[in-house]
Amino acid sequence: VLGLLAERPMSGYDLTKHFDESLAGAWSARHSQIYPELARLQEAGLIRVAEEGPRGRKRYTVTEAGLKEVRRWLVATEPDRTSRSEAYMRVFLLWLVEPTDAHEYLRRQAEFHDQNLTRMESQVAALGETTPAERWTRIGLEAGIRHERTLLQWTQWAMGEIRRDLARRRAIERRQAAEADRAAVRPPEPTLPPPAEDQVAPAGL
Amino acid sequence: VLGLLAERPMSGYDLTKHFDESLAGAWSARHSQIYPELARLQEAGLIRVAEEGPRGRKRYTVTEAGLKEVRRWLVATEPDRTSRSEAYMRVFLLWLVEPTDAHEYLRRQAEFHDQNLTRMESQVAALGETTPAERWTRIGLEAGIRHERTLLQWTQWAMGEIRRDLARRRAIERRQAAEADRAAVRPPEPTLPPPAEDQVAPAGL
DNA sequence: TGACGCATGTAATCCGTTACATGATTAT
DNA sequence: ATAATCATGTAACGGATTACATGCGTCA
Numbered sequence: 001v002l003g004l005l006a007e008r009p010m011s012g013y014d015l016t017k018h019f020d021e022s023l024a025g026a027w028s029a030r031h032s033q034i035y036p037e038l039a040r041l042q043e044a045g046l047i048r049v050a051e052e053g054p055r056g057r058k059r060y061t062v063t064e065a066g067l068k069e070v071r072r073w074l075v076a077t078e079p080d081r082t083s084r085s086e087a088y089m090r091v092f093l094l095w096l097v098e099p100t101d102a103h104e105y106l107r108r109q110a111e112f113h114d115q116n117l118t119r120m121e122s123q124v125a126a127l128g129e130t131t132p133a134e135r136w137t138r139i140g141l142e143a144g145i146r147h148e149r150t151l152l153q154w155t156q157w158a159m160g161e162i163r164r165d166l167a168r169r170r171a172i173e174r175r176q177a178a179e180a181d182r183a184a185v186r187p188p189e190p191t192l193p194p195p196a197e198d199q200v201a202p203a204g205l
Numbered sequence: 206v207l208g209l210l211a212e213r214p215m216s217g218y219d220l221t222k223h224f225d226e227s228l229a230g231a232w233s234a235r236h237s238q239i240y241p242e243l244a245r246l247q248e249a250g251l252i253r254v255a256e257e258g259p260r261g262r263k264r265y266t267v268t269e270a271g272l273k274e275v276r277r278w279l280v281a282t283e284p285d286r287t288s289r290s291e292a293y294m295r296v297f298l299l300w301l302v303e304p305t306d307a308h309e310y311l312r313r314q315a316e317f318h319d320q321n322l323t324r325m326e327s328q329v330a331a332l333g334e335t336t337p338a339e340r341w342t343r344i345g346l347e348a349g350i351r352h353e354r355t356l357l358q359w360t361q362w363a364m365g366e367i368r369r370d371l372a373r374r375r376a377i378e379r380r381q382a383a384e385a386d387r388a389a390v391r392p393p394e395p396t397l398p399p400p401a402e403d404q405v406a407p408a409g410l
Numbered sequence: 411t412g413a414c415g416c417a418t419g420t421a422a423t424c425c426g427t428t429a430c431a432t433g434a435t436t437a438t
Numbered sequence: 439a440t441a442a443t444c445a446t447g448t449a450a451c452g453g454a455t456t457a458c459a460t461g462c463g464t465c466a
Contacts, residue, residue: 023294151351216446262445
């Protein structure tokens with residue numbers, strides 16, 4: 001919050017939107033967390049109300065003490081580098097479900113990464129290059145774009161892996177079925193696109 | 206927890222290590238969270254004690270109900286896709302500190318990603334390909350490896366950007382200083398490696 | 411005049427971490 | 439002996455989400 005207010009004065013409402021939009025992918029915060037936090041920061045003398053507007057709007061700025069504090073935090077404390085991703089963790093459990101379900105899961109992941117990619121690319125396009133803050137927003141978004149692109153490519157590779165496994169399994173089942181019972185009627189199999197060659201080679205293989 | 210126990214019976218201690226090692230990068234949990242959770246899952250009939258060992262060791266397995274539940278969770282619920290990364294978020298605030306500090310920050314990030322990359326690569330190397338769980342662990346680690354590699358490359362690109370900015374700024378300062386005061390003695394400037402050409406081109410540029 | 415977006419707050423609850431607390435087994 | 443590792447638990451606290459709650463301003 002201090003860092004964001006250092007760029008320009010903002011209200012709690014503005015901060016909330018900022019977390020949901022430009023900072024999505026890095027951090028998020030709800031208004032229910034932001035408003036009490038603003039009160040605490042003001043109490044501590046790190047921010048102050050710069051302007052009051054209509055509908056009770058209060059726009060906050062960092063004080064000198066607040067600016068000093070956020071700089072101290074940036075240079076003197078180590079970031080918590082533990083990362084948590086439910087979506088990523090689920091991948092390790094996909095062996096528990098049917099290949100068609102796993103494939104569907106990855107398809108949605110691909111969709112998600114594709115949307116993020118599009119959003120971030122338009123954010124970069126809409127960005128100036130005048131202030132240092134904009135310069136660093138661009139550098140940060142570059143990381144996000146590369147990240148989303150990489151994971152999008154990974155989902156495509158992984159879906160290909162599933163299709164290959166499935167094709168292999170079907171071939172075996174067909175062979176066995178042909179040997180055991182040529183005349184019996186079987187229920188139709190779930191439909192998935194046929195295995196395709198990858199555009200992207202798996203890393204480390 | 207249900208998903209992990211589905212692969213093989215484990216104790217709370219085993220689960221804790223699992224979260225710190227093979228599942229690092231996806232999820233983490235401390236023993237203080239795991240033990241109460243195991244008690245709750247047992248109470249709910251989703252797991253049961255499969256074996257008791259020395260030192261009070263209790264090895265749990267999923268019950269049929271537990272297996273059903275984790276499968277239901279995987280196919281019927283949407284993952285929470287909001288991601289949080291303090292380390293990534295800080296990048297957007299690096300304009301607040303000196304370029305040398307920003308550079309140092311990115312250097313540590315590079316170190317971190319490099320370590321993760323090495324760890325994950327050795328994890329893949331130590332992995333069999335016999336069970337479905339191993340198959341999916343490999344697919345998951347592939348995502349982690351690509352992710353770490355991408356961010357490692359990004360840090361190198363970003364450090365290059367800082368060095369370029371710094372070189373540009375110094376050139377301007379030198380020119381101004383030469384014009385204004387040719388004889389005055391100035392303090393030595395902070396040392397950073399000279400700007401280098403990138404191996405990796407910035408995305409979208 | 412009614413819907414939508416702006417705008418701010420609080421309360422209950424849950425999830426997760428840190429710290430506290432204990433003890434058995436194994437290897438040096 | 440004693441240090442390291444295995445092994446399990448609880449308590450206090452803090453951070454974050456969900457739900458509850460209210461009201462103004464603007465535009466169709």
